[in-house]
Amino acid sequence: MYNIKTQSAKQLEFILAYKKRKCIVLFSRTFLLIFFLFLWELCAKSGIIDEFIFSCPSAIITSAIQMLSDGSLLYHIWITLSETVTGFVIGTIIGTATATLLWWNKTISDILQPYLVVLNSLPKTALAPIIIVWLGNNTSSIILIALLTSVIITIMSVLQGFIETDSDKIKLIRIFGGTKPQILKEVVFPSNIPVIFNALKINIGLSFVGVIVGEFLVGKAGLGYLIVYSSQVFKLDRVMLSVAVLAIMAAVMYRIITAVENKFISKH
Amino acid sequence: MQPESGELNINTSSPAGYMLQKDHLFEWLSIFDNACLGLKIRKQLNPASIEYVNMLLKKYGLSDFKNRRPSELSGGMRQRAALIRTLAVKPELLLLDEPFSALDYQTRLYVSDEIGAIINNEKITAILVTHDIAEAVSMCSRVLVLTKRPAKIKSVHKIELDACGETPMQKRNCPKFHEYFNLIWKELDVHV
Numbered sequence: 099m100y101n102i103k104t105q106s107a108k109q110l111e112f113i114l115a116y117k118k119r120k121c122i123v124l125f126s127r128t129f130l131l132i133f134f135l136f137l138w139e140l141c142a143k144s145g146i147i148d149e150f151i152f153s154c155p156s157a158i159i160t161s162a163i164q165m166l167s168d169g170s171l172l173y174h175i176w177i178t179l180s181e182t183v184t185g186f187v188i189g190t191i192i193g194t195a196t197a198t199l200l201w202w203n204k205t206i207s208d209i210l211q212p213y214l215v216v217l218n219s220l221p222k223t224a225l226a227p228i229i230i231v232w233l234g235n236n237t238s239s240i241i242l243i244a245l246l247t248s249v250i251i252t253i254m255s256v257l258q259g260f261i262e263t264d265s266d267k268i269k270l271i272r273i274f275g276g277t278k279p280q281i282l283k284e285v286v287f288p289s290n291i292p293v294i295f296n297a298l299k300i301n302i303g304l305s306f307v308g309v310i311v312g313e314f315l316v317g318k319a320g321l322g323y324l325i326v327y328s329s330q331v332f333k334l335d336r337v338m339l340s341v342a343v344l345a346i347m348a349a350v351m352y353r354i355i356t357a358v359e360n361k362f363i364s365k366h
Numbered sequence: 367m368q369p370e371s372g373e374l375n376i377n378t379s380s381p382a383g384y385m386l387q388k389d390h391l392f393e394w395l396s397i398f399d400n401a402c403l404g405l406k407i408r409k410q411l412n413p414a415s416i417e418y419v420n421m422l423l424k425k426y427g428l429s430d431f432k433n434r435r436p437s438e439l440s441g442g443m444r445q446r447a448a449l450i451r452t453l454a455v456k457p458e459l460l461l462l463d464e465p466f467s468a469l470d471y472q473t474r475l476y477v478s479d480e481i482g483a484i485i486n487n488e489k490i491t492a493i494l495v496t497h498d499i500a501e502a503v504s505m506c507s508r509v510l511v512l513t514k515r516p517a518k519i520k521s522v523h524k525i526e527l528d529a530c531g532e533t534p535m536q537k538r539n540c541p542k543f544h545e546y547f548n549l550i551w552k553e554l555d556v557h558v
Contacts, residue, residue, distance in 0.1 A: 266390055273384045274407040274455065284407065288394045 153334040158342065161335040175343060177320040178309055181237060182351075185244025186305040190298060192245070193252025200253070201260040201286065202278070218254055222247040223311045230315055240312030240320075247308035248301040255300070259293030260286050295359040302351045306344065376459065383457030383490075385465040389448035391436035397447050398423070398432035404455040415454065422450045426484060441473045442480060449481055453488060460485065460492040466501065475535065478505055482534050499554075503527075503546045504534035511553045521553055 105113075135155045141147045142154035149157070165171035200207040226243045233239040267285045276284065313322025321340045328336035368374075376382075391400045401419050405411045423429045426446050436444055445465070452460065465481070466474045482505050485492050496502050502509045509523040523546060530540035537543060 264390070266386055266388065267392070270386065270390050270403075271407060274404040275381065276407040280407055284403070285392070288392070291394070 150332065151334060153338045157335040158339050161333075162339050165336070165339070171339075171343070174319060174321050174324050174340075175347070178313065178322065178344075179347065181240050181309045181312070181320065182244060182302075182305045182347075185241045185308060186248060186298075186301055188241070189245040189248035189305065190252055190294075190301055193249045193297070193301075194256050194294060196249075196253045197256035197260060198282065200257050202282075207257070214250060214254060218250045222250070222308065226308075226311050226315055230312075235316050235318075237316075240309055240316055243312040244305045244308030248304040251304065252297045252301060255297045256290065256294060259290040263289055291362065292359075295355065295362075298355050298359075299352060302355060303348060306348055310344070380456065380458050382459040382461050383452040383455065384461045385448060385452055385463065387464050388468045389436070389444040391444055391447055391451075393436055396433050396435065397428060397439065400436065400447060401432075401450045401454055403451055408455060410455065418456075419450065419454050422453055426450060426480075441469050442477045445469070445477045446480060446484070449484060453484075453490075458490065460490050462492055462494040464496055465494075467497075474501075479533050479535050483532075486532070499547055499550050500538065500543075501534075503543060503550065504537045509546075509550060511550060523550065 138152075139155045142149040142152060142157075162171065200210065223243070225246060226239075229242050229246075230239045233242060263286045267289065268281050271281045271285055309320070310322035310325070313320040314326050317323050317326060321344055324340045325337050328334070328340070391397070392403070395403070398419070401423060402411060402416065405415050405419070420429065420432075423432055426449075428443060428447055428450065431439060431443065436447070439447065448465075466478050469477055478501060494502065494506060503525055504527075507525055509525060511520045511523070512518065513520045525546060527537040527540045527542060527546075530537055530543075
């Protein structure tokens with residue numbers, strides 16, 4: 099891309115410094131993780147911390163291999179993943195649709211404003227026991243809890259984005275004689291694609307929270323169930339394993355959304 | 367167009383074209399799709415109108431950039447694309463609301479030359495609203511000076527600088543240009 103020969107010494111120096119800094123960052127990141135795991139292992143093996151309570155990386159890996167070979171880990175991952183994705187997708191669709199409705203009708207928006215604000219600050223997990231009483235001890239309860247945790251924030255952030263759409267761009271459509279559906283389709287929606295993707299990124303974390311809390315309470319399957327059950331029988335390596343798997347799942351989902359976003363924006 | 371009160375007399379049935387201060391090209395559309403926006407909204411996209419847009423893009427040097435994004439174009443090119451978007455729906459009257467005020471001075475002079483040439487070329491009546499006296503004198507054939515609010519027409523100046531050249535830039539060099547400038551400047555009651 100760049101022709102090295104046309105670059106001045108100063109430029110080269112700058113690029114070198116930049117590359118060096120990048121290397122340091124990457125190396126330190128990796129080192130930090132390895133150092134942490136190593137320290138954990140060392141403390142557990144030397145008896146500084148109690149291996150029974152704190153577990154250790156080697157025990158977690160052993161337990162991972164064992165649970166992978168009997169297929170139980172993949173089963174729990176699949177349960178949690180399917181519940182999260184379902185709650186997340188439904189939450190996003192309902193949230194965006196509601197935001198569109200509220201953008202469309204300012205009166206409804208003004209009427210619902212205080213309720214939205216209160217619902218947004220309310221910890222949605224507090225509603226989990228009620229939902230389980232209403233819907234029963236099953237998967238649909240878990241999905242509804244996940245949906246509730248993400249839907250309000252979606253409505254609020256997408257509505258905010260819709261309202262803040264450049265009024266001159268809307269005026270442009272009006273000048274051409276555009277109708278409100280056209281304004282929505284041609285300006286408000288496409289210009290808020292980044293806002294919607296941001297909402298998705300927040301929702302993925304929130305949906306996981308909803309699902310895990312749901313699984314804590316419903317307790318039949320999934321990583322949340324695995325965490326609660328294993329901690330009750332003091333199998334801390336399984337608890338730690340579940341948490342680590344959750345962290346990886348969240349990171350992968352976030353990556354997928356970012357990849358879709360990049361593809362969408364470059365195409366759009 | 368519906369006036370709030372009084373009468374509006376326009377000798378045309380086709381809707382007016384309108385240019386805003388900024389070009390407001392949509393970043394998520396290509397230059398071609400941006401140029402077709404008005405047609406799309408009026409549901410007038412057909413082979414003939416698309417042909418017309420392509421012709422305008424070609425005529426005003428944007429056909430090589432029709433698949434690019436607005437951010438890849440210079441300020442002048444963007445303003446041209448915005449004008450083509452307006453012209454695509456074939457307005458007979460063009461309203462320009464300080465269309466150059468968002469541009470830096472050099473680009474502004476350059477773009478007003480270009481836009482002026484296009485408007486002359488397409489033979490469209492245009493009404494330009496501006497605070498820039500030099501811009502008004504160099505681009506327009508008639509300058510209407512308005513009073514402060516409530517705005518009334520204070521005076522009408524017929525600008526005759528065609529002897530010095532056709533483009534706004536050439537007109538700016540006319541000796542008479544400064545006469546008009548000073549005349550209009552005195553009529554504006556500016557209170558700083």
